[in-house]
Amino acid sequence: MAATSLPGTGLLKGLGVTIKHLFREPSTQMYPHERPDLAPRTRGVIALMDENCTVCMLCSRECPDWCIYIESHKETVPPAKEGGRARTRNVLDRFAIDFSLCMYCGICVEVCPFDALWWSPEFEYAEYSIDGLLHEMGRLREWMDTVPPPPQLDEGAELPAEVADAIGKVEQERELAAAKEAEAQQAAEAPAEGGGEKAAAGAAPKQAEIHVEAGQIDQETYDALIAEGKSERMARAKAKAAWVKKEKARLRAEQEAERGGAGGGDAAEQPAAAAGDAGDGDAADTGEAADAGAAPAKRRLSDVEVEGDGEIDQETYDALIAEGKSERIARSKAKAAWVKKKKQEQLDQEEGG
Numbered sequence: 001m002a003a004t005s006l007p008g009t010g011l012l013k014g015l016g017v018t019i020k021h022l023f024r025e026p027s028t029q030m031y032p033h034e035r036p037d038l039a040p041r042t043r044g045v046i047a048l049m050d051e052n053c054t055v056c057m058l059c060s061r062e063c064p065d066w067c068i069y070i071e072s073h074k075e076t077v078p079p080a081k082e083g084g085r086a087r088t089r090n091v092l093d094r095f096a097i098d099f100s101l102c103m104y105c106g107i108c109v110e111v112c113p114f115d116a117l118w119w120s121p122e123f124e125y126a127e128y129s130i131d132g133l134l135h136e137m138g139r140l141r142e143w144m145d146t147v148p149p150p151p152q153l154d155e156g157a158e159l160p161a162e163v164a165d166a167i168g169k170v171e172q173e174r175e176l177a178a179a180k181e182a183e184a185q186q187a188a189e190a191p192a193e194g195g196g197e198k199a200a201a202g203a204a205p206k207q208a209e210i211h212v213e214a215g216q217i218d219q220e221t222y223d224a225l226i227a228e229g230k231s232e233r234m235a236r237a238k239a240k241a242a243w244v245k246k247e248k249a250r251l252r253a254e255q256e257a258e259r260g261g262a263g264g265g266d267a268a269e270q271p272a273a274a275a276g277d278a279g280d281g282d283a284a285d286t287g288e289a290a291d292a293g294a295a296p297a298k299r300r301l302s303d304v305e306v307e308g309d310g311e312i313d314q315e316t317y318d319a320l321i322a323e324g325k326s327e328r329i330a331r332s333k334a335k336a337a338w339v340k341k342k343k344q345e346q347l348d349q350e351e352g353g
C-alpha cells in the first residue's frame with residue numbers, strides 16, 4: 001500500500017526550492033551589457049576562405065535549406081610543360097549564404113573537402129531588414145578574421161615537423177634582426193667621423209622591427225567600422241591593429257628624422273613611405289597602388305595569369321605560423337602570397353622588357 005504523505009509536505013518542498021534559489025547567483029546574463037561566455041567552437045556564423053573553394057558545389061547540394069548560392073565560370077589554363085594539355089579551372093564569381101534560411105546545421109562546413117568553410121563564434125549580425133542576412137562573398141571572407149585557431153595540441157605533444165621548422169626559422173630571423181639593430185645602435189652612438197652619420201641613417205630599423213605594446217585602439221578606424229555596420233568585436237580587433245600600425249609608422253618616422261637629419265633626400269622620403277604603410281598594407285606591399293597611380297594604362301596584377309601547382313611562399317608561411325595561425329590558414333595564405341609574388345615578377349619582367 002502506498003504511504004500517504006502528511007498534508008502540507010508538498011507546499012514545504014516547494015518553498016524549500018524557492019528559498020534555495022533565492023540566495024543563489026542569478027544565471028541571467030545581462031546582454032548586451034555583459035558579453036556571453038561562448039564556447040570557442042560556437043556556431044555563430046559561417047566564414048568562407050574563398051581561395052580554398054574549388055566550386056565543387058558539394059556544400060550547396062548538401063545544404064538542406066538550399067541557402068548557399070554559388071556562381072562560377074570556367075577558365076582555360078595553359079599547359080604547365082611544353083607539349084602538355086591545356087586544363088580548365090573553375091573560377092568562383094559568387095558565393096553567398098542566406099542566414100535568414102540557414103538552420104546552422106553545419107553540414108556545409110563538414111562536407112567541404114577543401115576547408116573553405118569554417119565556423120566563427122561571431123553572432124552579432126542581426127539586421128532590421130531580412131535582405132541584410134544574405135551575406136555575399138566579401139562579407140563571408142571577412143568572417144575568417146574571427147575564426148579562432150584550432151585547439152592546442154595535448155600538453156607535451158611534439159609540434160608537426162613543418163611547423164617546428166617554420167618557428168625555428170622565424171626565431172633565427174628575429175635574432176638576426178635584433179643583432180642588426182644592436183649594431184645599428186652602436187654605430188649611431190659612436191662619435192660621427194667622416195661618413196659615419198650616413199651609415200647610421202642607412203641602418204634605420206624597418207617598421208616590422210619596431211616593437212609596440214598593443215592595447216589601444218584607433219578610434220577613427222573603430223568609428224568607421226561601426227558606421228559600416230561591423231560588429232563591435234570585429235571593429236575593436238581591426239582598430240587595435242590599425243593603432244599598432246600607425247604607432248609603428250610614427251615611431252619609425254621619428255627615428256628616421258633623428259637619424260637622417262643630416263642625410264637629406266633619403267630621410268625625407270622614408271617617413272612618407274612609413275605613412276603609406278600605415279594606410280593600406282596590402283597595396284603598398286605589392287606596389288600595385290603605386291603602379292596604378294603612375295600609369296593607369298598598365299596591366300595590373302589581376303590581369304596577369306600565373307599557374308601554380310600548390311607552391312607556397314615560405315616566408316609568409318613561416319611568419320603566419322610564428323604568429324600562431326593554424327597550419328591550414330597559413331598554407332592557404334602562403335599560396336596566395338606565392339601567386340601574388342609570381343604575378344608581380346611577371347609584371348616587372350614585362351615592364352623591363
Ligand code: SF4
Nearest residue numbers: 063102103105106108
Ligand atoms: S549550416 Fe546547414 S542550413 Fe546553413 S548553410 Fe550550412 S548546410 Fe545550409
Ligand code: SF4
Nearest residue numbers: 053054056057059112
Ligand atoms: S564544398 Fe567547399 S570547395 Fe566545394 S563549393 Fe562548397 S565551399 Fe567550395
